[in-house]
Amino acid sequence: MRVLSGIQPSGILHLGNxxxxxxQHLEMQHxxxxxxxxxxxxxxxxxxxxxxxxxxTLDVALDYLALGLDPEKCCLYRQSxxxxxxxxxxxxxxxxxxxxxxxxxxxxDKIARGLSPDHGLFAYPLxxxxxxxxxxARVVPVGxxxxxxxxxxxxxxxxxxxxxxxxxxxxxxxxVEEVAAVPGTDGQKMSKSYGNTIDIFASGKRLKRQxxxxxxxxxxxxxxxxxxxxxxxxxxxxxxxxxELEDWRRRYRAGGTGYGHAKLRLIELIDGxxxxxxxxxAQLARQxxxxxxxxxxxxxxxxxxAGKTLERARQACGLS
Numbered sequence: 001m002r003v004l005s006g007i008q009p010s011g012i013l014h015l016g017n018x019x020x021x022x023x024q025h026l027e028m029q030h031x032x033x034x035x036x037x038x039x040x041x042x043x044x045x046x047x048x049x050x051x052x053x054x055x056x057t058l059d060v061a062l063d064y065l066a067l068g069l070d071p072e073k074c075c076l077y078r079q080s081x082x083x084x085x086x087x088x089x090x091x092x093x094x095x096x097x098x099x100x101x102x103x104x105x106x107x108x109d110k111i112a113r114g115l116s117p118d119h120g121l122f123a124y125p126l127x128x129x130x131x132x133x134x135x136x137a138r139v140v141p142v143g144x145x146x147x148x149x150x151x152x153x154x155x156x157x158x159x160x161x162x163x164x165x166x167x168x169x170x171x172x173x174x175x176v177e178e179v180a181a182v183p184g185t186d187g188q189k190m191s192k193s194y195g196n197t198i199d200i201f202a203s204g205k206r207l208k209r210q211x212x213x214x215x216x217x218x219x220x221x222x223x224x225x226x227x228x229x230x231x232x233x234x235x236x237x238x239x240x241x242x243x244e245l246e247d248w249r250r251r252y253r254a255g256g257t258g259y260g261h262a263k264l265r266l267i268e269l270i271d272g273x274x275x276x277x278x279x280x281x282a283q284l285a286r287q288x289x290x291x292x293x294x295x296x297x298x299x300x301x302x303x304x305x306a307g308k309t310l311e312r313a314r315q316a317c318g319l320s
Contacts, residue, residue: 001032004137004171006039006079009056010046013063014197015270016182016190019238022200024141024176026068034074035135035302036064038295041079041086041127045120061291063200066281077298079131084306088130091313093123095159101125105148129153133168134306141174145189164316168309183234185214198235201278203271211267216259225252225259232262239269 005025007017028034038060040053047053057078064076079085101107104125110117132140132153142150150173157168183189184196191197198210214232219225227233227249237245248265251257284291314320 001139002035002135002137003028003032003139003141003174004035004037004132004135005141006037006042006131007060008039008043009053009060010043011056011192012197012199013060013201014190014192014199015235015238016184016197018067018200019182020143020176021141022064022067025064028141029070029074032139035137036069036074036076037079037082037131037302038077039079039131042124045118045124058288058291061295062281062284065284065291065294066277067200068277071294071298075298075301076294077302078295081295081299082134082302082306084303084310085127085130085134088134088310088313089123089127091317092129092133092156092160093126094317095163096126096156100152100155104152105145125149125152126156129156132171133157134309135302136169136305136309137171138169139174140171141176143176147173147175160313160316164313167312167316182238183231185210185231187215187231198270200274201281203275203278207270208267211263211270212260214259214263214266219259221258222255224255225257227252230259230262232259232266236262236266236269239266239273 005021007013007021013022025034025036038057040057043053043056047056061076061078065071069076101122106124107117107122110121128149129152132150140150140153150171154170157170161167161170184191184194185198186194186196188194188196199206202210214235216230216232217225230252233245233248233252236248240248248257248262311320
C-alpha cells in the first residue's frame with residue numbers, strides 16, 4: 001500500500017497540523033510504502049518572500065524528523081526537487097474541465113471573500129492531483145475539508161484513463177476524523193490564516209502566552225462551567241486519558257475551578273508531549289547538511305517512481 005501526503009511550508013507548524021496530519025503520517029510510515037513531500041510549490045500561492053520560503057521549507061523537514069519520521073522507512077522530499085510533477089500537471093490540465101476547478105471550495109471561498117485569486121490558486125487542485133498520481137499513491141490521508149480535492153484528483157485520473165488508457169492508479173481517501181477536533185485559541189478551526197494557533201515546539205513564555213490566550217467565557221471562578229463549550233478542555237482532550245478528562249469535566253460542573261487552572265495543566269501537557277522532539281529538533285538544526293542529505297535521498301527514491309509514471313503518461317499522449 002503506497003501512501004502519500006504533503007504539508008505546506010507556509011508558517012510554523014501547530015497543534016492542528018500535528019493532530020490533523022503529522023501524527024497520522026508518523027503512524028503510517030510503519031504501515032506501508034509512505035511518501036511525504038514538503039509542498040513548496042503550493043506555498044507560492046501565499047508566500048512571496050524568497051528567504052522566508054527557504055527557511056520554512058527547512059523548518060518542515062526539521063519538524064518531521066524531530067517528531068519521529070524515519071527516512072529509512074519512508075520517503076521525505078521537497079516538491080520542487082521533483083520536476084516530473086510540474087510536467088504531469090500540464091498533461092493533466094489538458095483533460096481537466098474548467099467547471100471542475102471552478103467548483104472547488106478553496107477557490108469559491110476566496111471569491112466569496114472578495115479576493116482576486118490568481119491562476120496558482122485556481123489550478124491548485126491540478127498540482128495536487130499531479131503530486132498524488134506521479135508516485136502511484138493508492139491511499140491519501142485527508143481531512144473532511146480536503147476530501148473534495150481528492151475527489152477532483154480521482155475525476156481527473158479517471159478522465160485521463162478514459163481518453164488515453166490505463167495510465168494512473170486511482171487513489172482512495174483515508175478520512176482523518178481528528179482534523180475537525182482541533183480548535184484554535186478563538187474556538188475556530190486552528191489555522192495559520194486565522195492567527196489562532198499553538199505551536200508544536202513552543203515553550204516557556206511563548207507557549208504560556210499562546211495557551212493563556214485561549215478564549216473563554218466570563219463565568220466566575222466559584223460558579224459551575226459548561227465543559228462541552230470550553231476550548232481549553234477541547235484541546236486537553238487530545239493529550240490526556242479519558243479518566244483525567246472526566247475529572248476536569250466534573251470539576252467544571254461542580255464550580256470552584258477556573259479556566260486558568262485548566263490552561264496551566266494544558267501548558268504542562270503540551271510541554272511534556274513535545275519536549276524530547278524539541279531537543280531533537282535543536283540538535284538537527286545544527287546539522288543542516290544531514291537534513292539536506294535526507295531530502296536528496298528522498299527525492300532520488302521518488303524520482304525512480306515518478307519517472308516511470310511520467311513516461312507512461314507521455315507515451316499515452318504521443319509525446320514519447
